[in-house]
Amino acid sequence: MIEFRGVSKTYPGTERPVVNDLSFEVPEGEVCVLVGPSGCGKTTSMRMVNRLIEPSQGEVLIDGEPNTAMSGTQLRRKIGYAIQQIGLFPHRTIADNVAIVPSLLEWDRDRIKERVDGLLDLVGLSPDDYRDRYPAELSGGQQQRVGVARAMAADPPIMLMDEPFGAVDPITRERLQDEFVKIQDDIKKTIVFVTHDIDEAIKMGDKIAILRQGGFLEQYDSPENILANPASEFVESFVGADRVLKRLSLMRVGDMNLEPVNGEGSGLPAISGDLTVRDALSEMMGSGTERAVVERDGERRLITMSAIEELSQDRERPRE
Amino acid sequence: MEAIFEVTQRPNFPELLQTHIVLSVVSLLIAIAIAIPVSLAVRNTPLGSAIAINIGNVGRAVPSIAILALALPVLGFGFAPSLLALTLLAIPPILINAATGLKEVSREVVDAARGMGLSEAQILSRIQLPIAMPVIFAGIRTSAVQVVAAATLATFIGGGGLGELIVEGLQRSDTPVLLAGSFTIALLAIATELIFGGLERAFTPKGLRLARKKK
Numbered sequence: 003m004i005e006f007r008g009v010s011k012t013y014p015g016t017e018r019p020v021v022n023d024l025s026f027e028v029p030e031g032e033v034c035v036l037v038g039p040s041g042c043g044k045t046t047s048m049r050m051v052n053r054l055i056e057p058s059q060g061e062v063l064i065d066g067e068p069n070t071a072m073s074g075t076q077l078r079r080k081i082g083y084a085i086q087q088i089g090l091f092p093h094r095t096i097a098d099n100v101a102i103v104p105s106l107l108e109w110d111r112d113r114i115k116e117r118v119d120g121l122l123d124l125v126g127l128s129p130d131d132y133r134d135r136y137p138a139e140l141s142g143g144q145q146q147r148v149g150v151a152r153a154m155a156a157d158p159p160i161m162l163m164d165e166p167f168g169a170v171d172p173i174t175r176e177r178l179q180d181e182f183v184k185i186q187d188d189i190k191k192t193i194v195f196v197t198h199d200i201d202e203a204i205k206m207g208d209k210i211a212i213l214r215q216g217g218f219l220e221q222y223d224s225p226e227n228i229l230a231n232p233a234s235e236f237v238e239s240f241v242g243a244d245r246v247l248k249r250l251s252l253m254r255v256g257d258m259n260l261e262p263v264n265g266e267g268s269g270l271p272a273i274s275g276d277l278t279v280r281d282a283l284s285e286m287m288g289s290g291t292e293r294a295v296v297e298r299d300g301e302r303r304l305i306t307m308s309a310i311e312e313l314s315q316d317r318e319r320p321r322e
Numbered sequence: 323m324e325a326i327f328e329v330t331q332r333p334n335f336p337e338l339l340q341t342h343i344v345l346s347v348v349s350l351l352i353a354i355a356i357a358i359p360v361s362l363a364v365r366n367t368p369l370g371s372a373i374a375i376n377i378g379n380v381g382r383a384v385p386s387i388a389i390l391a392l393a394l395p396v397l398g399f400g401f402a403p404s405l406l407a408l409t410l411l412a413i414p415p416i417l418i419n420a421a422t423g424l425k426e427v428s429r430e431v432v433d434a435a436r437g438m439g440l441s442e443a444q445i446l447s448r449i450q451l452p453i454a455m456p457v458i459f460a461g462i463r464t465s466a467v468q469v470v471a472a473a474t475l476a477t478f479i480g481g482g483g484l485g486e487l488i489v490e491g492l493q494r495s496d497t498p499v500l501l502a503g504s505f506t507i508a509l510l511a512i513a514t515e516l517i518f519g520g521l522e523r524a525f526t527p528k529g530l531r532l533a534r535k536k537k
Binding site: 049052054075076077078079080083085087088089090091092093094095102103106136137138139149152153162 | 428430431432433434435436437438439440441444449452453527528529530532533535536
């Protein structure tokens with residue numbers, strides 16, 4: 003667990019803080035996304051977790067202990083770190099890049115090799131093909147995979163990720179995001195994730211902290227609640243006018259509370275239960291139908307436009 | 323041709339050659355010992371790097387003969403002032419390249435290293451130095467070739483070296499002596515270039531060669 007307790011940061015020679023009295027908790031195993039426009043202090047906040055930046059006021063606690071309990075370098079070896087520009091070491095092989103923290107921690111060679119190969123597999127790079135290559139030989143997307151693998155190398159319980167999928171094209175980014183969501187389902191790290199992209203925040207985050215210029219925390223909540231109940235005008239405009247649709251994209255049709263089809267289902271278009279409600283809405287509008295059949299686990303249920311409307315107007319946490 | 327070869331058989335030739343080489347090598351080593359630590363000290367401060375690089379550039383603009391002439395009134399004639407002058411001449415290229423090379427190690431790479439828990443000493447030895455190494459060696463190579471050539475001028479302030487043959491050849495209009503001196507110095511300079519070029523390649527990590535090729 004990571005806790006920000008009254009954390010402020012003011013750089014010497016400036017009056018205005020870049021981070022302003024920040025207090026929130028990131029529960030263990032959750033992804034907390036810090037999101038906001040540039041100058042909102044999101045990266046600064048993240049960098050105070052592993053003390054690349056020291057707060058001017060307040061403290062950051064990790065599992066209840068102030069993060070100043072050990073030296074900065076010791077602390078950082080226990081916290082995964084991945085950045086947008088990746089920062090792979092150009093003179094080291096991919097394997098050496100991934101192995102950097104394990105070797106700092108003096109793991110033995112066999113253990114390092116096994117770990118490196120396992121991680122390369124995990125991020126979708128075949129170890130036999132990539133182990134001995136150099137960063138310059140990889141595409142941007144492949145480099146970002148290596149960057150993420152490197153951050154996970156010593157199996158740190160906490161990871162910091164600053165726009166880790168920022169330096170690639172949108173299609174590759176989406177694929178990397180999807181893959182990482184899957185990986186996180188298994189590894190359950192406590193992650194502080196920085197982005198300026200609200201869609202990425204909604205997709206990756208268990209919790210989202212929306213920051214405003216000057217380092218003010220506007221809202222800290224689950225993506226569903228932020229979309230359903232924006233705490234301020236700033237949040238409302240930041241999440242965008244399509245927040246209702248964004249919220250629908252968080253829910254799957256198969257998770258909706260729908261009535262079974264009673265005989266009348268024949269002739270209606272069928273929709274996969276794996277679709278998000280947003281995609282289902284789009285399909286139904288596209289085929290000009292008010293009603294469709296959702297098939298899931300052998301059951302046939304009826305989805306209607308009015309059920310979706312009801313869902314989108316629901317100001318409470320949606321039923322799951 | 324034979325006459326030129328005869329000059330190299332003179333009893334004092336080995337001594338002249340030796341002085342030339344010793345002057346060059348020692349001044350280069352002293353210059354490295356000064357320029358590299360300075361570059362390391364300023365590596366993480368942009369202002370410090372800029373000052374070091376600018377001092378280097380100013381130093382480079384001063385002609386070698388002027389440096390030798392300046393050494394004369396201060397230290398008089400002989401080996402020591404020659405050594406000092408050549409050292410002053412050797413410092414700028416090394417300083418410029420080392421400071422630039424270290425400065426240009428990408429900030430993201432250093433940030434990633436720091437963020438993963440490398441200490442400042444580890445960042446220097448494992449990241450900054452290996453990445454800057456080719457540029458640092460290029461500076462040393464430039465410096466070495468320049469010093470071998472400039473050591474010729476040491477003779478004007480009594481520093482000895484192969485320059486004596488050239489002066490003698492000019493004074494007596496003795497072409498073979500003149501050419502023996504010039505050829506030997508040229509060969510020394512070329513050999514220096516080749517040796518340091520080889521070192522530069524040997525110290526360029528494979529990953530950087532690949533990165534350079536890609537650009």
